[in-house]
Amino acid sequence: MMIPTEQLLDIQAEYGSPVYVYDANQIVDNYKLFTSSFSVKDLKVHYACKALTNISILKLFKKLGAGLDCVSEQEVQLGLHAGFDPNDIIYTPNGVSIEEYERVLQHKTKVTVDNLSLLEKIGVNYPDHPIHIRINPHLMAGGNQKISVGHIDSKFGISIHQLPHILRLVKTLNINVEGIHVHTGSDIIDKDVFIRVAELIFSIADQFDNITSIDLGSGFKVQYKDGDMYTDIAKLGKAFSDRFNAYCQEKNREITLRFEPGKFMVSNAGFFLTKVNVVKQTTSCTFAGINTGLNHLIRPMFYDAYHGIENISNPTGEQKLYSVVGNICETDTFADNRLLNEVREGDTLIFKNAGAYCFTMASNYNSRLRPPEVMVLNGKAILIRERETIKDILSGQPEPTFTLTSEVKVG
Numbered sequence: 001m002m003i004p005t006e007q008l009l010d011i012q013a014e015y016g017s018p019v020y021v022y023d024a025n026q027i028v029d030n031y032k033l034f035t036s037s038f039s040v041k042d043l044k045v046h047y048a049c050k051a052l053t054n055i056s057i058l059k060l061f062k063k064l065g066a067g068l069d070c071v072s073e074q075e076v077q078l079g080l081h082a083g084f085d086p087n088d089i090i091y092t093p094n095g096v097s098i099e100e101y102e103r104v105l106q107h108k109t110k111v112t113v114d115n116l117s118l119l120e121k122i123g124v125n126y127p128d129h130p131i132h133i134r135i136n137p138h139l140m141a142g143g144n145q146k147i148s149v150g151h152i153d154s155k156f157g158i159s160i161h162q163l164p165h166i167l168r169l170v171k172t173l174n175i176n177v178e179g180i181h182v183h184t185g186s187d188i189i190d191k192d193v194f195i196r197v198a199e200l201i202f203s204i205a206d207q208f209d210n211i212t213s214i215d216l217g218s219g220f221k222v223q224y225k226d227g228d229m230y231t232d233i234a235k236l237g238k239a240f241s242d243r244f245n246a247y248c249q250e251k252n253r254e255i256t257l258r259f260e261p262g263k264f265m266v267s268n269a270g271f272f273l274t275k276v277n278v279v280k281q282t283t284s285c286t287f288a289g290i291n292t293g294l295n296h297l298i299r300p301m302f303y304d305a306y307h308g309i310e311n312i313s314n315p316t317g318e319q320k321l322y323s324v325v326g327n328i329c330e331t332d333t334f335a336d337n338r339l340l341n342e343v344r345e346g347d348t349l350i351f352k353n354a355g356a357y358c359f360t361m362a363s364n365y366n367s368r369l370r371p372p373e374v375m376v377l378n379g380k381a382i383l384i385r386e387r388e389t390i391k392d393i394l395s396g397q398p399e400p401t402f403t404l405t406s407e408v409k410v411g
């Protein structure tokens with residue numbers, strides 16, 4: 001952990017608990033590791049901002065020279081607000097309306113198209129706007145060789161089996177396809193799988209005349225605990241760059257290589273500081289009940305994600321097994337049978353890997369307030385989002401006056 005325990009406790013003392021803390025220097029290191037792992041002529045890294053959209057984090061990525069990957073009109077607006085050039089934003093939504101699409105097109109960002117009916121509408125109404133086609137590569141071309149990119153029935157992208165249909169639309173409507181995009185969404189550990197997906201994309205790119213961009217999305221797996229498998233970016237970058245450069249040379253094409261890492265950039269930079277409200281002994285286990293719940297960090301309940309937890313108040317305490325649970329009126333279990341240094345009421349438990357898909361998935365369920373966010377840069381803690389107040393929860397509710405008629409009055 002790069003942020004010292006004392007500083008974390010200071011942050012908690014100043015901003016209260018629970019609180020999200022992000023190590024900006026770790027984000028810088030992640031970005032540098034990623035970009036230095038590839039050696040191609042033109043690499044563009046679009047940070048997938050749904051992982052963590054705090055404006056200050058977006059500005060940090062802007063300063064680093066990154067682009068953005070946005071999956072909604074509002075993320076595009078946040079990106080523009082943070083100062084990104086529209087040309088450095090790639091909009092890769094899924095299943096959105098043509099109306100949202102048209103509003104984003106006004107901003108002149110890069111856009112991907114992920115279904116045939118949208119492709120046709122864009123072709124008819126905006127034939128000149130350059131587009132990227134999102135392919136769902138679930139099977140190898142030819143259909144006999146399955147590759148393990150998961151999500152066979154994924155809703156994302158246009159099926160590779162519909163390539164003839166895509167080509168027909170592009171030709172008839174004279175659509176300006178500048179890029180091929182793929183994002184499988186699965187954790188890809190084996191670099192060879194990645195390269196096989198790329199081969200598939202190369203073979204698709206071959207069928208278009210003016211491809212200047214190949215976007216391989218993300219799918220990089222990070223470590224949540226010691227011994228976890230993860231994507232070795234340096235190794236992947238080396239092997240991939242060689243293959244990519246050979247392709248460009250062989251076809252005599254200048255192509256921008258794009259990636260859209262989210263989790264890789266911010267997951268390990270985030271820490272979530274919580275306090276133990278209650279230690280409850282039952283016949284079968286000991287619960288450590290903390291001052292947060294699935295309203296603030298839903299990944300363990302939502303998709304069985306593992307988050308490392310440490311008791312930073314009692315680092316030398318005897319290790320015991322605990323069920324760490326939230327304070328929401330639902331079964332919100334963060335961890336079952338987890339070995340922690342003895343937990344006492346009032347102790348601070350810290351969650352690791354709390355940078356990606358944690359705050360951005362937080363809600364006001366049970367009408368609880370969302371926590372503040374603090375960024376630590378070069379040793380200095382800066383508040384980047386205030387804790388909500390009851391005003392935030394009441395805001396936007398016009399509270400019109402109304403009366404019940406006598407028939408519906410009860411009692």
Ligand SMILES: *Cc1c(COP(=O)(O)O)cnc(C)c1O
Nearest residue numbers: 048092183218219260261262263
């Ligand atoms: C979510 C998303 C990403 C980022 O995925 P990570 O696993 O967080 O790296 C990239 N591209 C698209 C289109 C996405 O929807």
